[in-house]
Amino acid sequence: MTSTEYVILVDAYDHEIGIEKKTTAHRLGKQHRAFSVFIFNNKNNEKKLLLQQRQKNKYHSGGLWTNTCCSHPRPGENIITAGERRLQEEMGIRIPLQKVGEFQYTAQLDNGLIENEYDHVLIGYTPIETIPFNQKEVADVRWVSLKTLEQELLRQPEKFTSWFEPALKIALRSS
Template sequence: MENVILVNEHDEEIGIMEKMQAHEKGLLHRAFSIFIFNAEGQMLLQQRAKKKYHSPNLWTNACCSHPRPGETTLQAAKRRLQEELGFETELQEVFEFTYNAPFDNGLTEHEFDHVYTGTYDGVIKPNINEVLDYCYKSMEDIQQSLDSHPHKYTIWFAIAFPRILDWWKLKYAA
């Protein structure tokens, strides 16, 4: 059984709850999303595994999950990046956002999401229980695909992408 950290709208901890129960009740909890880029500025995307409890087969950012009680979001981000994609890299928090998205299966993602970025050009060893496929894509290709096929992407990715694109333009396109 895995627990998540319940938070208020200021990301202040207000309790602990079993992960599925928090998603069934749609309670606000702490989460993180990691966006990884290669040296050319292309973004690493992953296609979620078919057996994920929501958003299976959809494309999304490199990694996302929830910190465990007693774990910082950065510690959790580094742990999950290793667990899902089999590598480590330096991560930097670039912004936060909150979203509330119900799914067809009765679950709701209501998250206070800490967004991290990093750079990586090495070997990727995906966990087949988490990742169906992965690739690096240019920001332009991702934007075009999001515009023409939004149903192929996770809801949180679609929400975060415009802000990541703004950040990317300052870092890579300058």
Template sequence: MEQVILVDNEDQQIGAMEKMEAHRAGLLHRAFSVFIFNKKGDMLLQQRATQKYHSGGLWTNACCSHPRPGEETFSAAQRRLQEEMGFSTSLEKAFDFTYKVKLDNNLSEHELDHVFVGEYEGVITPDVAEVRDYCFKSVESILESMELQPHKYTAWFQIAFPRVVEWVNINAGQKVAV
């Protein structure tokens, strides 16, 4: 059984719990989200596989998941990017945020999410059990799509996306439209 790391508001580990149990109970746990841009400043989006345990078929960032007990969050983000999207690239820690939302299937997300940003230009070979589709889109077209059809995007993506764009504009010397 896959476990998540339960944390307090300062991201200090306070235990571990089976993943689905933590999502049913809505307990705060550690997570990560990886955002990937190409050299033009377009963002890699993935459409989650429809059979995912929540948010199936919704569009989101390149990958996201939970570190395993005893695993460093940065290492988990690198591992999961390779597993889900089939590539590796260097990642930079951008920021953390905490959110709590009700999901489908009587589940909740209550996560302290560590956000990583990277750049990639090569071949993408997603795991079809995880990813239904993927594409690179301009920040401007993502913003427009989110305004017109917010229900097509994951809850955490809607929260993190504007902050990632702001972070990239400030820290990466790359200017992407907002």
């Protein structure tokens, strides 16, 4: 994370109230706009979700598994455009996304930072199985069946990011 990245500060209704350096927003726990992307495929009539393992050097939650892609829109950028941009940058996938819901969450992170996000959940579908992910951003990827994922979340929830499960529930309602 560089000090020149900015996030959009929002109120409880996702109305923009300003911008802030990303580092400052996370250090002070200021609520800001974010998005979580979930990419599915239905090979052999079994729905699977593409997960990413965050690079260990990420500014928070390094090494944890999470949804396909997550980030923050730039000031002036809409959510769908931001999601499609980051999906291309992190995963090398260019597909249309649709917004299916939103939620707010706050979490104290492993390094003292605070997540306080108004998170928009986006979904998309692809038949692609081999993902040309950006190794500077992502440590690993895998397709996982929803049944296997459910078991993993029950057995080892600490291996997943704090926002993953609430965002997943929204994504699954509409997928």
